[in-house]
Amino acid sequence: MLQEFGCAGDVLIERPGSKPWPAAPLSGPIYVCSNLCVATNLPRCTQLAAVVDATPCERRGDLVFLQNAMLDTFLAQRDLNRATQAVLYLRANGKSAVDIADSEDTALPSTCATGQWAEAFAARLAKGDLSCSVCAAPEFASAMLEKHVSICVHNLVGQLHGGLSVGEVGAAKYETERRELYDELLTVGAASLNVRPLEAGSRRVQIHIQASLLPCVGAGVWLMEGPQDYN
Amino acid sequence: MVDGGAAGLQLITAGLPGRRVETVERLEAYLQAIPQFPTVMKEFEWRNGWFDAISRRERAAGRPDPLPRHSAALRQLGL
Numbered sequence: 001m002l003q004e005f006g007c008a009g010d011v012l013i014e015r016p017g018s019k020p021w022p023a024a025p026l027s028g029p030i031y032v033c034s035n036l037c038v039a040t041n042l043p044r045c046t047q048l049a050a051v052v053d054a055t056p057c058e059r060r061g062d063l064v065f066l067q068n069a070m071l072d073t074f075l076a077q078r079d080l081n082r083a084t085q086a087v088l089y090l091r092a093n094g095k096s097a098v099d100i101a102d103s104e105d106t107a108l109p110s111t112c113a114t115g116q117w118a119e120a121f122a123a124r125l126a127k128g129d130l131s132c133s134v135c136a137a138p139e140f141a142s143a144m145l146e147k148h149v150s151i152c153v154h155n156l157v158g159q160l161h162g163g164l165s166v167g168e169v170g171a172a173k174y175e176t177e178r179r180e181l182y183d184e185l186l187t188v189g190a191a192s193l194n195v196r197p198l199e200a201g202s203r204r205v206q207i208h209i210q211a212s213l214l215p216c217v218g219a220g221v222w223l224m225e226g227p228q229d230y231n
Numbered sequence: 232m233v234d235g236g237a238a239g240l241q242l243i244t245a246g247l248p249g250r251r252v253e254t255v256e257r258l259e260a261y262l263q264a265i266p267q268f269p270t271v272m273k274e275f276e277w278r279n280g281w282f283d284a285i286s287r288r289e290r291a292a293g294r295p296d297p298l299p300r301h302s303a304a305l306r307q308l309g310l
Contacts, residue, residue, distance in 0.1 A: 046274065069277035070277070070281040107256065107257060108260050148278070150258045156272070158271075165266060169270060170266065182254075184300050189282065192285055
């Protein structure tokens with residue numbers, strides 16, 4: 001999907017490390033993603049080390065991580081603390097994707113990114129009419145923590161009760177259990193990251209600015225792992 | 232990432248109840264937006280393992296587990 005929103009000069013690498021690194025482009029973002037819809041197919045985190053290793057040292061700072069996971073320790077261990085990252089709130093729509101939140105709904109979370117290639121990523125998404133705000137590292141950490149907590153709590157509650165769907169986890173009878181875990185994980189996670197939870201609607205304001213002001217998208221190299229599922 | 236000692240946790244999270252409520256409401260809204268997604272425990276190191284590492288670190292330092300509910304749930308699942 002991201003490839004569809006790209007531009008001339010984009011290079012697709014389906015299996016990092018299996019072929020020599022392409023001669024061009026010499027700069028620009030390197031998206032770590034899969035070859036299907038990013039909403040439902042992200043590379044497994046266990047593959048990330050191999051992806052980084054397959055990237056030339058001088059280009060590793062250009063990597064753009066799109067994973068649903070706390071990568072702080074992984075990135076710090078590789079001196080990639082300032083790497084571009086994004087938190088995606090998309091859902092599948094056939095072979096494409098749409099925003100989880102519509103433009104009028106500020107209650108729902110929305111996609112955001114941080115780092116040197118965050119604007120390029122936002123511009124690419126904007127070509128597909130997808131929202132993405134660019135934020136500073138602390139605000140991004142809050143957003144990543146928020147999504148991380150949602151994944152951890154929903155999966156945990158779902159599995160504790162025999163393998164529920166996310167929608168079933170949302171039943172009223174699990175509300176107390178959900179909220180107790182939200183509170184516990186948000187409290188400790190925010191303290192560990194030294195961040196504050198995001199304020200409601202704070203990212204939506206930036207999104208509308210992005211859509212109209214972003215420049216054209218530069219060429220990127222694509223690191224494509226095989227099809228993966230969301231969870 | 233800062234060292235999450237017990238004293239540090241209390242200091243940093245003080246005074247955030249208002250923002251916490253907004254975040255929780257957004258989490259609840261997100262839950263309803265993707266009802267068809269399955270739940271599954273995988274990539275533990277990268278997901279719940281991130282929190283479990285905090286619990287283990289605190290216990291190893293002789294301090295109370297700051298995530299007792301989370302840890303109990305993991306034990307219930309044999310993780």
